[in-house]
Amino acid sequence: MEPTSNLVTRLRDILESPVTAPGEPGYDHDRASFNTLTDHRPQAIVRAGSAEDVARAVGVAGDLRIPVAVQATGHGMGLSAPGDSLLVDVRRLDEVEVDPDGRTARVGGGATWDRVVAATAPRQLAPPIGSTGDVGVAGYITGGGVSFLGRQYGYAADNVREIELITPDGRRRRLTAHEEPELFWAVRGGKSNFGVVTSLVLDLMPVSEVYAGTLTFGGGSAARAFHGFLAWTRTVSDATTSVAVFRRLPPPMDPHDRCELVVNVVHVGSASSGRRELAGLRALSPDDDTVTAHPVARINALIPGPTRPGAFVSASGLFGELDAGGADRILRAVGPGVVLSPGLIEVRHLGGHFSKAPATPNAIANRDAGFALYITNPAASAAHADAIAAEHRTLLTTLAPDLTGGRIPTFLGTSDVAPDAVASAYAPEGWVRLRELKRRWDPHNLFRVNHNIR
Numbered sequence: 025m026e027p028t029s030n031l032v033t034r035l036r037d038i039l040e041s042p043v044t045a046p047g048e049p050g051y052d053h054d055r056a057s058f059n060t061l062t063d064h065r066p067q068a069i070v071r072a073g074s075a076e077d078v079a080r081a082v083g084v085a086g087d088l089r090i091p092v093a094v095q096a097t098g099h100g101m102g103l104s105a106p107g108d109s110l111l112v113d114v115r116r117l118d119e120v121e122v123d124p125d126g127r128t129a130r131v132g133g134g135a136t137w138d139r140v141v142a143a144t145a146p147r148q149l150a151p152p153i154g155s156t157g158d159v160g161v162a163g164y165i166t167g168g169g170v171s172f173l174g175r176q177y178g179y180a181a182d183n184v185r186e187i188e189l190i191t192p193d194g195r196r197r198r199l200t201a202h203e204e205p206e207l208f209w210a211v212r213g214g215k216s217n218f219g220v221v222t223s224l225v226l227d228l229m230p231v232s233e234v235y236a237g238t239l240t241f242g243g244g245s246a247a248r249a250f251h252g253f254l255a256w257t258r259t260v261s262d263a264t265t266s267v268a269v270f271r272r273l274p275p276p277m278d279p280h281d282r283c284e285l286v287v288n289v290v291h292v293g294s295a296s297s298g299r300r301e302l303a304g305l306r307a308l309s310p311d312d313d314t315v316t317a318h319p320v321a322r323i324n325a326l327i328p329g330p331t332r333p334g335a336f337v338s339a340s341g342l343f344g345e346l347d348a349g350g351a352d353r354i355l356r357a358v359g360p361g362v363v364l365s366p367g368l369i370e371v372r373h374l375g376g377h378f379s380k381a382p383a384t385p386n387a388i389a390n391r392d393a394g395f396a397l398y399i400t401n402p403a404a405s406a407a408h409a410d411a412i413a414a415e416h417r418t419l420l421t422t423l424a425p426d427l428t429g430g431r432i433p434t435f436l437g438t439s440d441v442a443p444d445a446v447a448s449a450y451a452p453e454g455w456v457r458l459r460e461l462k463r464r465w466d467p468h469n470l471f472r473v474n475h476n477i478r
Contacts, residue, residue: 030088041073044068044071046067055111056098060335061335061337062101062105064093066106066107067108068111069110070111082192086193092473093112095113096136097159097160099158099160100163101474102437102440102441103476113134115160117222118135120135120140122143127230131151133162134160135162137158141153141321141324145321150231151226152171152229153172153324154434155288156329162224164180165184165226166212166433167435167436169181170434173229173292175263175375175378176262176292181388182212183226183227184227186200187208187212189221189222192468201384209387212387213386213450217458217475218466233294233295234291235289235302236323237288237318238327239306240286240312241284241287242284243360249308251351253266253287256304263293266290268370269286269368270358271284271285272367283361302315336438337401337438338435339413339419339439340397340398340399341396341397341429342374342390342428343428350426354426357423367399369398370399372395373394387458388433389454393430396435397423433449446475462477
């Protein structure tokens with residue numbers, strides 16, 4: 025067993041929460057991340073059981089000038105926590121309290137969307153959830169959160185009333201539109217750069233059922249279906265949010281058959297209004313169609329996503345409006361017949377309320393984009409991950425004529441940690457403002473194990 029560090033000793037003297045160190049039982053379990061490309065090796069891990077202990081732990085790290093990493097589920101970490109760092113694990117802060125009359129929920133900083141939906145659905149209310157129920161709410165929202173209810177209700181970050189944040193000085197602060205408004209603006213989009221989120225108050229949507237599921241088109245019809253999908257998006261109401269996914273299948277299948285197009289759809293409304301909205305897509309004759317009415321309690325299970333930890337390499341970008349020429353260029357880069365690594369290439373329809381500024385502004389920018397691009401592939405090893413990252417860079421270069429140059433913070437991946445990549449997720453004036461706030465609130469950059477605002 026390794027010698028106990030000064031950090032570990034000090035933390036154990038003042039915390040009620042468990043503290044683990046390298047070589048101790050539980051350390052490997054506590055440092056594990058959903059994306060195993062982030063290989064955390066901190067000198068101490070605090071499994072926080074209270075906001076008070078988070079504040080005390082951050083205060084000690086500040087005294088010692090030790091970098092702080094924050095993790096709940098580990099889906100969105102950009103960097104591995106290094107050997108001199110403190111990892112604050114907030115997954116035990118998973119309480120959810122619903123106010124059905126006010127249509128809000130107070131959510132702990134470690135709660136997952138599964139837990140929130142379980143609490144809100146019986147009240148016929150829905151949170152601004154994405155496509156994966158085991159994602160942590162706080163990390164998702166601080167990155168913006170591209171919700172499957174988003175064309176109707178905007179980014180998840182647009183639907184936050186209040187945040188409790190432990191700032192780098194170890195203090196608990198309440199952030200609202202009127203209390204610490206500058207910090208409230210920055211945290212909703214600025215990821216973990218300004219401290220540890222220990223709770224949030226979210227707006228809930230009056231949604232009792234959705235018309236949702238997937239339509240699948242085989243390789244022989246994928247190109248025609250993608251053109252049809254883009255044309256269809258120009259006809260739908262804000263109640264329908266969708267994403268077209270080129271699903272790349274592994275060998276030994278023929279290259280042309282390794283690519284199928286899957287369209288994921290969530291319509292906020294009744295089955296009858298959903299059928300009207302989807303008529304144009306169904307006219308394209310999908311090979312499989314699972315779209316039907318579901319109670320909102322099932323929303324987490326409707327859109328397939330990874331359910332087991334693994335190594336995932338991702339990249340992202342934003343498109344403007346895509347015409348037939350843009351569709352052809354995308355198909356030449358990622359469509360049937362193109363040999364690419366197995367994985368997913370998503371073209372997500374934005375617009376609607378994604379494009380509208382919220383009543384209380386936040387750091388999310390690039391709202392004029394028509395579609396979001398997200399690429400993700402599993403990796404078998406570190407060397408394989410490097411090869412996939414190189415493939416992503418080639419794809420982004422090929423698609424550059426149609427990309428805006430911007431990104432969404434939520435979709436920043438393990439390859440997007442360079443300053444220019446992080447800056448691309450914000451408006452130029454917003455990036456200046458974020459850097460000024462970072463200097464003011466975190467002058468020693470304690471919170472740098474992330475997509476860092478330097």
